[in-house]
Amino acid sequence: MMYDVCIVGGCGHVGLPLAIALASKGKKVCVQDINKESIDFIKKGVMPFQEEGAEPILKEVLKNGNLSLTTEPSSISESEIVIFIIGTPVDEHLNPKFGLMKELIEQYYDYFNDGQLLILRSTVYPGISKKIHNWIHKKGKNMHIAFCPERILEGKAMEELEKLPQIVSSFSEEGLNKSIDLFSLLTKDIVILDPMEAELTKLFNNVWRYIKFATANEFYMIANDYGLDFYRIYHAMTHNYKRAKDFPRPGFAAGPCLFKDAMQLGAFNNNNFYLGHTAMLINEGLPNYIVKSLKAKMTLSETTVGILGMAFKGESDDIRESLSYKLKKIMEVEANEVLCTDPFVKDDRLVSLEKVIKKSDVIIVATPHSEYKKLELKNKKIVDVWNILGNGGLI
Template sequence: MYMIDRVGVVGLGYVGLPLACALASKLFKVIGLDTDLEKIELIKKGETPVYEEGLQELLKKVLEEGSLKLTSSYREMIEESDACFVCVGTPSNPDGSVDLRYVKETVEMISESLRWVDKYFLLIIRSTIPPGTTSNLIKSILEEKSGKKPRQYGLCFNPEFLREGRALHDIFNPDRIIIGAIDEKSKELLLDIYKRFHGESMPPVLITNPTNAELIKYASNVFLATKISFINMISQLCQRLPNADVKVVAEGIGMDKRIGREFLDAGLGWGGSCFPKDVKAFLKFGEEMGLCFKLVESIIEINESQIENAVKLAKELVGNLNGKKISILGLAFKPGTDDVRESRAIRLIEEFLKYGVEIKAHDPKALEKAKKILGNRVNYCKTVEECLTGSDLCILATEWPEYKKLNQETLKRHMRIPALLDCRRLYDPEEFREIKFAAIGLGPKEVRGP
């Protein structure tokens, strides 16, 4: 069996661009495709359209080495590769189901281009899609549009488990690789790509069919969202218990190896590009299968209630919100990225605006993308000090490392009324004893201040 050395990546966003750069850094000849011509020109200059730690440096390196080429032509991509990773978006429809139009359009374009080349080609789907989509919809489009018979092409569903902000780390150091292949040859070729990519550090691999692989992706994200909602439920209880602290409780729970400490951080809830849409899609898929997932409904309800919880804590600190100035630190849905899709910070801001609050906001990376959502309803600040000046309340919404150095002296110096609401449990309450302070998951005896 021959080896695949030339690889295409379609969709150069938060998932596709890090993958393309990583593959190119491991001596694969990679051709990255995106239909956004401005994005292609930007990447050709060595600039990344998304912020991801270490990505711009790696991009410049592979461009200089000539191992990464960029195009907007499917025909060119097919001619210069023998396998292709599809990394296009799968947003939500209004009813929560998955909008597959970008996946369908991509597979159609690839398939039509394959009709004109006489070679075996391996198609690898990385986009998150409902169970059964690869074996049914994608396979039928591929055969119909390309004219190829099953043995003339390969097809796998190969889910990604990347954390934005740590995407490159997760590509080079994955916990596991899941390969859902339609046949033996597809499996062997994709497995060989990973063996050469990882070498001696090859992670555990699970080989299965595409439907199982698709379900593994959804089940993983729903389970992680469940852990977050669970600890946020506990945090709401802690807030009513004198001297209780969810951070300590989470530590104790996480010491149990069966549970683990990860994803047990109380806060504003889960957001971002994956969990919200995948949880809703899983719930909708269950409905289509004739099932009612009460657990999934509950984790969504708990997640939404954390915004109400934060507003309640803000009222306890400063009273009537109308006319108050509130500083929001952090707009990205998590630190390490500029992604503001389904950001809980932005969701919180939108809730505060209903109360007639004046919002000042700061973020190290996400200001420009936040402006596209919030527009001129918010004052955007270039520094933390500017953001704090004249405010009645400071809210930590995204736990960027830069905010860790914030102290009560800084708050007293810049704010009209020094008050801090820690929505990510970044701070030690003992270090803010001289000002009004509250935090998610902290019991009433621990809410201190003059």
């Protein structure tokens, strides 16, 4: 085989750090992706997104030949292990879309080989791994199917790939052993599960975070409705009190995973998931709540509003499912003018931080980028749900 590992869909936030990490451990890794622009960019040794510590290692593995990139699906046939970075999305009705996964399996089927290991790495609807195993074997290929979910924090992938335990599962002993051998290159802390246990572990992890954020956001809104600064209460809750040490700060809970996975878990449990659906209403409703609270205190139709941060999280350029854009859309209906800025995001509609500060009557810190901590915003109405400025979160 030409490659030890082929990562399909490997130019994104999940696949590329994994490819770089495995290549740095001596594996011959091929990234296969349909995005030629990203491939050409990465071949120059430049990361296409923010990922701490990744670029120097990327340059190294490109130079020593351990990492290759291609748009050609034939690279799948030339690899001992194939890793799919393809999850289960949800549709406009918040139901899981199963067809995409089957279409992709059928699209790549002719490139698969008997005895090959196919690892599913992205979050999937519970039971999808089994369906893929059955689809492939029914069509006549004797492959090993594994589900080994990623659980990295975007931006910290290079650190967490080796720091966090790796979960592995498979439908065959050989598939399991090959998966263990592969991920043991990154860490010796391996957790072995049955495939559906592994699928639910990933969903439960993400949805638990989503619910915790919803709890913080609900507490924030309750305190604010009574004219109280939530962060005084938050300090009292968490200061030297270990049973509340994992209680998160309020803020926009968004991104490509948390909301989607809460909806997948609800669908899996026959839409009998009140905690998850309530968390969705709270978290998705926070932009509306901010607009409503400001509208009660001023005439927004005569106001210029500035939004600081359009990425879905701090120190990131990723705008997927960002609630900053939802806030922008709602505020554009109510305000005289809305100006937006972000130091990482490339969007022609954004303006400079200086312009936002100068022209805005109200400034909303939507994304907690660290560079906002040092801002001195005088004679402005500030909304800082994250309390990144350190002046409290009262609206």
